[in-house]
Amino acid sequence: METDKRSIEREALAKLxxxxxxxxKRVLAPKHSGDKVDFAWVTxxxxxxxxxxxxxxxxxxxxxxxxxxLFSFRSADGRVEISxxxxxxxxxxxxxxxxxxxxxxxxxxxxxFNWDSPDSLFSARMARTTLVSxxxxxxxxxxxxxSMGGGPGAVTGSDILLTDMGQGSxxxxxxxxxxxxxxxAAGPLFGPATSxxxxxxxxxxxxxxxPDAVTAPMARLFDDTAFWEEQSRRCLxxxxxxxxxxxxxxxxxxxxxxxxxKRLRCWDSCGFGLFTLHTxxxxxxxxQSQRWRQRLMHKFAYMPERQGVLGCVxxxxxxxxxxxxxxxxxxxxxxxxxxx
Amino acid sequence: xxxLQEKARELLAAKTVQVVIGYGRGSGGTARAVFxxxxxxxxxxxxxxxxxxxxxxxxxxxxxxxxxxAALVARPATLRTILQLAAENxxxxxxxxxxxxxxxxxxxxxxxxxxxxxxxxxxxxLSAAEKEExxxxxxxxxxxxxxxxxxQFSRCLKxxxxxxxxxxxxxxxxxxxxNQPQWIPVPAHDLGNLEWNVMRAxxxxxxCVxxxxxxxxxxxxxxxxxxxxxxxxxxxxxxxxRSGIFAKSDxxxxxxxxxxSEDFIR
Numbered sequence: 001m002e003t004d005k006r007s008i009e010r011e012a013l014a015k016l017x018x019x020x021x022x023x024x025k026r027v028l029a030p031k032h033s034g035d036k037v038d039f040a041w042v043t044x045x046x047x048x049x050x051x052x053x054x055x056x057x058x059x060x061x062x063x064x065x066x067x068x069x070l071f072s073f074r075s076a077d078g079r080v081e082i083s084x085x086x087x088x089x090x091x092x093x094x095x096x097x098x099x100x101x102x103x104x105x106x107x108x109x110x111x112x113f114n115w116d117s118p119d120s121l122f123s124a125r126m127a128r129t130t131l132v133s134x135x136x137x138x139x140x141x142x143x144x145x146x147s148m149g150g151g152p153g154a155v156t157g158s159d160i161l162l163t164d165m166g167q168g169s170x171x172x173x174x175x176x177x178x179x180x181x182x183x184x185a186a187g188p189l190f191g192p193a194t195s196x197x198x199x200x201x202x203x204x205x206x207x208x209x210x211p212d213a214v215t216a217p218m219a220r221l222f223d224d225t226a227f228w229e230e231q232s233r234r235c236l237x238x239x240x241x242x243x244x245x246x247x248x249x250x251x252x253x254x255x256x257x258x259x260x261x262k263r264l265r266c267w268d269s270c271g272f273g274l275f276t277l278h279t280x281x282x283x284x285x286x287x288q289s290q291r292w293r294q295r296l297m298h299k300f301a302y303m304p305e306r307q308g309v310l311g312c313v314x315x316x317x318x319x320x321x322x323x324x325x326x327x328x329x330x331x332x333x334x335x336x337x338x339x340x
Numbered sequence: 341x342x343x344l345q346e347k348a349r350e351l352l353a354a355k356t357v358q359v360v361i362g363y364g365r366g367s368g369g370t371a372r373a374v375f376x377x378x379x380x381x382x383x384x385x386x387x388x389x390x391x392x393x394x395x396x397x398x399x400x401x402x403x404x405x406x407x408x409x410a411a412l413v414a415r416p417a418t419l420r421t422i423l424q425l426a427a428e429n430x431x432x433x434x435x436x437x438x439x440x441x442x443x444x445x446x447x448x449x450x451x452x453x454x455x456x457x458x459x460x461x462x463x464x465x466l467s468a469a470e471k472e473e474x475x476x477x478x479x480x481x482x483x484x485x486x487x488x489x490x491x492q493f494s495r496c497l498k499x500x501x502x503x504x505x506x507x508x509x510x511x512x513x514x515x516x517x518x519n520q521p522q523w524i525p526v527p528a529h530d531l532g533n534l535e536w537n538v539m540r541a542x543x544x545x546x547x548c549v550x551x552x553x554x555x556x557x558x559x560x561x562x563x564x565x566x567x568x569x570x571x572x573x574x575x576x577x578x579x580x581x582r583s584g585i586f587a588k589s590d591x592x593x594x595x596x597x598x599x600x601s602e603d604f605i606r
Contacts, residue, residue, distance in 0.1 A: 066498075141368060236505055238501035238503070238504035239498075252526065267498075323501050323556065324373060324393065324505075325367055325370055327366075
């Protein structure tokens with residue numbers, strides 16, 4: 001992709017963050033918290049972590065919060081009044097310091113939320129969100145973006161991609177109109193790019209397989225009960241993988257209140273037994289092995305088929321967060337290597 | 341490690357057990373649960389300081405139960421879990437053996453009585469460091485403590501990893517999943533998170549064996565162990581009772597005694 005290449009110094013970047021804040025934008029960025037790094041609302045560049053490999057959670061909460069009010073209701077005199085959210089009042093947001101894999105993940109969320117009928121709340125948030133990513137100079141054994149079609153310096157999905165060129169200088173690749181707008185506001189803060197050679201600054205993440213190697217055997221593996229039982233035996237059925245995942249978008253609807261209240265959208269996970277439990281008591285997925293199969297099938301078979309996108313960007317968060325070390329890369333390798 | 345692998349091989353070859361639930365190498369220098377069903381695979385077993393998970397959690401998982409009789413590689417808290425599960429009528433004596441690595445040796449515990457004797461000889465109290473940390477919290481003012489937990493719970497995602505990792509959170513239908521009536525709000529907002537976390541800790545009061553897996557499982561690092569340890573300490577002080585010591589025992593907070601010293605309960 002052809003991008004507009006500039007450079008920006010760290011001090012100018014700090015000014016840029018202040019400018020966004022003074023324009024009324026919220027800035028979500030990776031921040032140290034105890035021994036972890038996670039996304040938080042920040043007010044200065046100094047709060048932002050740069051040296052980490054990956055945050056615990058993805059930045060999806062900026063567009064898909066773990067609890068989101070869809071509308072409020074009031075019932076009086078036998079009538080129910082619905083008050084819609086004022087979408088125009090949603091705040092402008094800059095997600096800063098996300099990784100290229102995270103930026104790619106927003107395209108996946110967009111595909112899910114606009115699959116059959118467009119989700120107005122999600123789309124309104126997306127329209128007000130600018131993604132300023134920072135390329136990866138480090139990786140770890142859980143990273144596999146290059147096996148999912150991405151890369152540590154990939155620009156796809158970002159509005160601006162920054163690459164740390166050393167000595168407090170960043171290469172800024174301005175990718176989209178939104179990125180241009182966010183940068184333009186800063187005007188003189190950006191200079192001409194001194195060097196666009198960023199490859200040497202990037203982590204080297206070797207591709208383990210091509211996406212097709214995983215998606216192709218999926219349909220055939222569906223009925224292989226022994227395979228899924230073997231693969232999922234230590235899985236405990238929590239929602240940690242889904243909740244830290246940048247592309248998992250399943251939700252549960254809850255009404256709170258009595259005659260007046262709110263309808264809320266809450267994160268949900270196919271790992272839970274309750275996820276598919278019917279009112280009758282029947283559960284089409286009573287076993288964890290079936291739920292684990294669903295997790296992989298959804299990402300690597302159903303989404304490519306329905307939305308034309310892979311449901312995974314290879315960020316490795318699920319593997320890092322899993323209490324029992326369900327390492328998704330290993331499981332995908334097992335899928336790719338499964339013999340009929 | 342050799343002795344453990346040898347013992348596993350022997351038990352599987354003799355068909356004394358159908359599966360050895362132990363630790364194998366995991367990602368990033370960690371250990372992970374492995375389910376060894378063939379004597380030839382016993383070489384995958386490891387045991388060292390990275391082996392932290394309480395493997396008794398798998399005794400309650402249907403897919404693991406159906407494998408048959410299990411030999412479980414057990415740490416001190418795992419043994420307490422076995423006894424607590426027995427006391428709560430969740431496992432039977434002939435469904436498992438415990439393999440306890442002890443130096444270079446492996447101690448095989450085949451009965452609940454043998455496990456009780458082994459547990460009686462180990463230190464089951466909170467450690468000095470754990471007690472000290474509790475003291476620090478006790479010294480805090482109510483408001484300071486409230487703020488601390490409010491900040492901690494505000495990060496809770498309600499992924500329920502703490503619940504899934506806990507071998508004593510075995511209910512097939514948890515209170516949070518009951519909606520007629522709805523006891524605990526489902527959303528991961530402040531009230532929902534406070535009620536969930538308090539309920540989780542209270543349901544384990546007098547039952548928790550202090551394995552620490554809830555805290556280790558939490559992706560956002562909430563120190564849940566503090567709540568559990570506080571309750572362990574309170575239950576011991578008030579009822580002179582410790583969980584996971586006997587295969588037959590009554591839980592302090594769910595047992596009615598006609599001669600209870602409190603008036604309100606009679």
